Amino acid sequence: KSKMMIRTVQSRVVRLHRLLASASALTAADAAASSHHMLTTTRSTSSSNIKLTPPSLSHHPTTQPSRSFWSSSSSPEDDEPAKNTANKSPTSLLPVPPLTPSNISATSLLSNSTITSLQSLPEIKSALDILYSTNNHPTTNTSIEQVHSNLQRARDILQSIPELHSSTYLISMDLYTLSGQYELALENLARYNHHSLQQKGKNKRTLLLHLQFLKAKLYLLSGQFTLALSEYEDLLDTMEQRVQRQLKNQQRSEVQRGVSVIEGAATLSGVGLTKLLLVLHQDSTTATAASANEIIEAIETSTEMLLESRRDALRSPKHAELAIDLGIAASISLTNLGIAHCTLLGNKVKSIELWKQGLDMLDTILGDAMNTAMIIPRHKFIWMESIRARLHCDIACLLLGLENDDATKKQLEEDTLKHASEAAKKGLDIYDELINGAKILRGETDGSGSDDTTQDGNEDDDNKKEWERILQEEVKKKQAEDDEDKPPEVALSPLWIDYHRCESARALGLVAHCYAQAGAAVTSEGLFQSALDASSSYPFGQSLRSNSNVVVVDDGKGIAQSSPNLGLIARDVRLWYAMLCNNWEKRKGDADRLLADAQTIDTEMIFQGYSSEEEKKRVSGMISSLWLFCPLDFERK
Secondary structure, eight states, rough: HHHHHHHHHHHHHHHHHHHHHHHHHHTTTTTTTTOOOOOOEETTOSSSSSEEEEEOGGGGTOOOOSSSSSSSOOOOHHHHHHHHHHSSSSSSSBBBOOTTTOOOOGGGGHHHHHHHHHHHSSHHHHHHHHTTTTSOEEEEEHHHHHHHHHHHHHHHHHGHHHHHHHHHHHHHHHHHHTTTOOOHHHHHHHHHHHHHTSSSSSOOHHHHHHHHHHHHHHHHTTOOOOHHHHHHHHHHHHHHHHHHHHHHHHTOOOOOOOOBHHHHHHHHHHHHHHHHHHHHHHHHHGHHHHHHHHHHHHHHHHHHHHHHHHHHHHTSSHHHHHHHHHHHHHHHHHHHHHHIIIIOOOOHHHHHHHHHHHHHHHHHHHHHHTTTTTTOOOHHHHHHHHHHHHHHHHHHHHHOOSSSSSOOOOOOOOHHHHHHHHHHHHHHHHHHHHHOOGGGTOOOOOOOOOOOSHHHHHHHHHHHHHHHHHHHHHHHHHSSSSSSSSSOOBBBTTTTHHHHHHHHHHHHHHHHHHHTTTTTTHHHHHHHHHHHHTTTOOOSSSSOOOOOOBBBBTTBBBBSOOOOHHHHHHHHHHHHHHHHOOOOTTTTHHHHHHHHHHHHHHHHHGGGSSSSSSSOOOOGGGGGOOOOGGGGGGOOO
């Protein structure tokens, strides 16, 4: 059934490209008079493949475009929400949730007025406090089940107010997701969908789009890859219908809202990633060249769409914010593409090349923002840095040969170990700053002074220290100034730090493995112990020593129940630690215990869908970096 679905999706992608080519032909006649940014497509003379070419945004410098890829005009139904978005306060009443591969945060769909009304009820306010950790992890012994009971009581009270009543289902959905209860989360999503569509004044098309992306992601997080792929097939079908309507409306000189670039790229990425996980789950060794090419083609097309759209956006300073979002999405897509090349084709060189391209893209975003005097919002900068850390860890993991269950045990070449150590250390340094703040603001330096004893080497080291001192003074001076042009500070949920602390276990484990390869077993073990602690530090987690799945707010730390990404990291650091113990005299008992814990994570927690069916072979830990992004990720305010 899943193979048939993959072929069906592939045919839909091809048909969609053909429809877009037809739409482009109709648009060409009146392109000069049109103020809408349409997609153009060209056909190569040497190939039957259609090349997607994003519109040139610089053609209409006086018009502020939306993120529309095939059409930026809106139907009357969609115009009003767009205006409200443009005029509303840039910040939400709720803190920005952590933008991570496993993030859902359906409550981000709620408006400020709805949130204000909901918070008047103590039962709902306490639930939001837990979701966003606004009280920095309350110390009461309130379990998730008790919060759900309180929410049901609030729901009964709000029965006569449909909008507020339906909104409580989104809160329940987020709470169930936080504790890894995906079936109940999906049930509450369906209830919200049912109630909200009966209300008037809703931008139903956009709402349905966001809900379907969230539904697909919930299926993927729970390991139900076939159902996730089905949702993306529906999204592709909807995109086809919208393009067909666009063709008819253009013939009648009418306008209609098209599909945004991030929406289209997210859908194609979703198709590619769910097909990839299906293949890895069933048996990666039986993946045919055709199926591998289909997967890579979907993710590659998504990446090209984002990169080309970003190049067009950069032509006008008015589109600087759009260029940042497209660049972030492109860096995520490059991460995904590298993992596909690694896990399907075993092409390490291509994977590292793509990941370095992703790192270059993040550097370019910062450079472009500086050139255009664009201030990158704090949450987006932190988002970018977390992607950067993940890319460095991916490179180190591949160089160390830890990308699969059959990790190499032979001694690495000195040059390879050196480059792996550098990448792992860079990742760990970034996580340190994400958790503890910038080193320069803490009065620290990276400590990586030159080892040269020559005069030139000493001078370079002195110059570096002097520049760091000057920069530190300037940063402190800037912080003390009252900059009127500075945008309002966006409140961030403390869960950002919790997630990054948990994710930093991977970087700690990679650095530890480098020390083990260099023969420094004692130092390696100390780092592995820190990695174990970090991987089990999530505030809404489950202890390996307990079978209870009841999450207690004050003492519920453990392995994250809501994130396969973090779960795979927790599993991997135990596998790597076991490798060290196996090579250490009289440590086989510790190695066996660590391997048993890794097996527990694989089979008894929430990651059953991520384990290979082939003799329970472990799926590659590289997929902990996969990110199924969606349009809602880029609308957090």
